Amino acid sequence: MSRSAEQSAGATAASKPPAAPVRRGRPRKTAQQRDESQRRTELVREAARLFRLKGYDATTTRDIAAALGMHSGSPFYYFESKNALLFAVIREGMEHALQTQTESLQVLPSQASALEQLRVLVRHHFEVLLGPERDFIPVMLYEWRALTPEGRAEVAKIKDVYEAAWVPVLDSLHRQGRLKACPKVARLFIFGALNWSGQWFKADGRLSLDALTEQALLLFVEGDS
Amino acid sequence: MSRSAEQSAGATAASKPPAAPVRRGRPRKTAQQRDESQRRTELVREAARLFRLKGYDATTTRDIAAALGMHSGSPFYYFESKNALLFAVIREGMEHALQTQTESLQVLPSQASALEQLRVLVRHHFEVLLGPERDFIPVMLYEWRALTPEGRAEVAKIKDVYEAAWVPVLDSLHRQGRLKACPKVARLFIFGALNWSGQWFKADGRLSLDALTEQALLLFVEGDS
DNA sequence: CCTACCGATCGGTAGG
DNA sequence: CCTACCGATCGGTAGG
Numbered sequence: 001m002s003r004s005a006e007q008s009a010g011a012t013a014a015s016k017p018p019a020a021p022v023r024r025g026r027p028r029k030t031a032q033q034r035d036e037s038q039r040r041t042e043l044v045r046e047a048a049r050l051f052r053l054k055g056y057d058a059t060t061t062r063d064i065a066a067a068l069g070m071h072s073g074s075p076f077y078y079f080e081s082k083n084a085l086l087f088a089v090i091r092e093g094m095e096h097a098l099q100t101q102t103e104s105l106q107v108l109p110s111q112a113s114a115l116e117q118l119r120v121l122v123r124h125h126f127e128v129l130l131g132p133e134r135d136f137i138p139v140m141l142y143e144w145r146a147l148t149p150e151g152r153a154e155v156a157k158i159k160d161v162y163e164a165a166w167v168p169v170l171d172s173l174h175r176q177g178r179l180k181a182c183p184k185v186a187r188l189f190i191f192g193a194l195n196w197s198g199q200w201f202k203a204d205g206r207l208s209l210d211a212l213t214e215q216a217l218l219l220f221v222e223g224d225s
Numbered sequence: 226m227s228r229s230a231e232q233s234a235g236a237t238a239a240s241k242p243p244a245a246p247v248r249r250g251r252p253r254k255t256a257q258q259r260d261e262s263q264r265r266t267e268l269v270r271e272a273a274r275l276f277r278l279k280g281y282d283a284t285t286t287r288d289i290a291a292a293l294g295m296h297s298g299s300p301f302y303y304f305e306s307k308n309a310l311l312f313a314v315i316r317e318g319m320e321h322a323l324q325t326q327t328e329s330l331q332v333l334p335s336q337a338s339a340l341e342q343l344r345v346l347v348r349h350h351f352e353v354l355l356g357p358e359r360d361f362i363p364v365m366l367y368e369w370r371a372l373t374p375e376g377r378a379e380v381a382k383i384k385d386v387y388e389a390a391w392v393p394v395l396d397s398l399h400r401q402g403r404l405k406a407c408p409k410v411a412r413l414f415i416f417g418a419l420n421w422s423g424q425w426f427k428a429d430g431r432l433s434l435d436a437l438t439e440q441a442l443l444l445f446v447e448g449d450s
Numbered sequence: 451c452c453t454a455c456c457g458a459t460c461g462g463t464a465g466g
Numbered sequence: 467c468c469t470a471c472c473g474a475t476c477g478g479t480a481g482g
Contacts, residue, residue: 039467055370057282060460078464142367145280147482181443185432189444192421193414200413207410218406219414222447264451285476299451301478 007152013172040078042068048089048135056086056143081135087151093136094158097128099163114172121166122194129198130209138198163187178222190220248354248365268292273314273360281311281368312376317381318361322353326387339397340446346391348438350419355434363423388412403447415445418430 046067050059061082062072079085104124108117128137140155145156170187174181179186194216201212271292275284286298286307304310329349333342353362365380372380395412398404404411419441426437 037332055280057280060372062464071468072460073469073471077467080462082461146283167466175464179444181440185437185440186444187421189418189441192424193418194343196417196421197413199417212410215410216414217404219404219411220444249466263477286478287476297451297476298453301472302451305471 043075043078047085048139051139051143052135090140090155093140094155097137098158098162114169117169122216125194126209126212130201141195151163188199268300268303269313272310273364274366276368277360281371304307315365315380318365319380322362323383323387339394342394349442351434351437366420
């Protein structure tokens with residue numbers, strides 16, 4: 001599905017203008033002849049920023065093009081539709097979040113307590129929601145329904161894996177008696193509480209992401225002071 | 226602001242066709258000559274439903290008109306713009322929610338505990354989010370930024386009053402040691418958890434709003450089993 | 451409320 | 467990537 005929603009890298013390369021004289025080593029990139037995959041990346045980043053700021057429907061492909069100094073038709077050289085650009089933002093954001101979450105858990109000592117594991121999961125989730133890369137996951141959270149059914153299905157798969165990491169941790173805390181609510185419902189409430197933080201958290205405020213994590217744990221888990 | 230955003234009732238009445246012969250008692254309403262304020266109400270309800278279902282930008286005034294059997298220009302007889310319709314949905318939804326919240330608290334015995342007060346607040350909030358009138362508050366939550374600055378300011382005032390009712394309750398629980406997190410941050414997290422429930426709660430599922438309320442209290446408040 | 455319409459915007463494309 | 471464009475959609479209006 002991601003193949004058909006975006007121009008493949010091969011097709012893109014094939015339509016390039018005739019190659020410059022062969023040259024050894026890494027090719028020089030001028031401002032005009034930029035590496036295409038980098039330009040594509042810039043489009044995804046700018047789209048993420050504007051989709052988050054103004055919403056998908058309220059953002060025009062012209063807005064995105066102009067922000068990168070392109071003309072209005074140029075984004076369609078890289079993406080076959082506005083929706084394919086949204087899909088790229090969401091899919092790449094989710095895959096990045098899943099990967100960094102997995103890495104965060106791997107650096108934990110194997111005997112880490114369920115509480116410590118939850119702390120890492122919550123801290124990481126704040127990172128993707130509120131940290132430097134914050135434009136991606138909120139777009140997934142709020143523009144989900146604008147995807148095609150196929151796009152939604154593909155994103156749902158990644159999301160399921162992401163959330164699955166939380167299940168044993170919450171189950172364990174429930175067994176320890178430190179989480180009284182049903183773990184399944186608790187997980188949904190907790191994701192809601194965290195996800196919503198994008199609506200009110202100010203990165204320049206007094207609260208650090210570490211402090212925010214501590215507050216969340218104080219609220220959700222008993223006896224962790 | 227609400228005066229200038231919508232046609233006033235007076236101006237609307239003045240542009241009606243010549244009055245029918247004077248008649249005693251309540252005037253009969255045919256399908257064609259409906260009470261204008263009722264038709265206005267239907268527009269607000271239908272707009273709320275579609276704005277929630279598809280989003281404000283993705284809903285056209287034609288969609289709303291068609292759902293009520295009107296022609297495309299007719300909504301503009303009642304509202305001067307699509308944005309005025311959004312404002313009406315959000316403002317009326319918030320005012321209704323504030324009123325029912327106040328009423329819910331008033332029927333509590335005066336010596337009710339902070340926990341009982343929180344239970345009422347949470348249960349009521351689920352009611353406006355997930356109950357029969359569920360189309361209004363979610364539109365406020367997710368379409369807020371589409372309002373004019375003046376509209377946002379007016380809605381923010383009502384929202385502040387709504388949220389202010391939670392402050393002493395959470396402060397009290399904090400003093401009792403049953404809410405360990407900072408009450409201010411806790412309130413934001415709790416609203417997030419509840420507000421997000423609209424994303425996953427299925428009204429036809431196994432979980433009632435009462436059961437959902439109990440789960441929320443188990444998650445947020447210590448020692449309430 | 452309907453009829454009949456307009457002006458602007460926007461996603462997208464052909465062709466180089 | 468740009469140029470030059472189009473076709474559809476949509477909010478909104480005049481006039482009755």
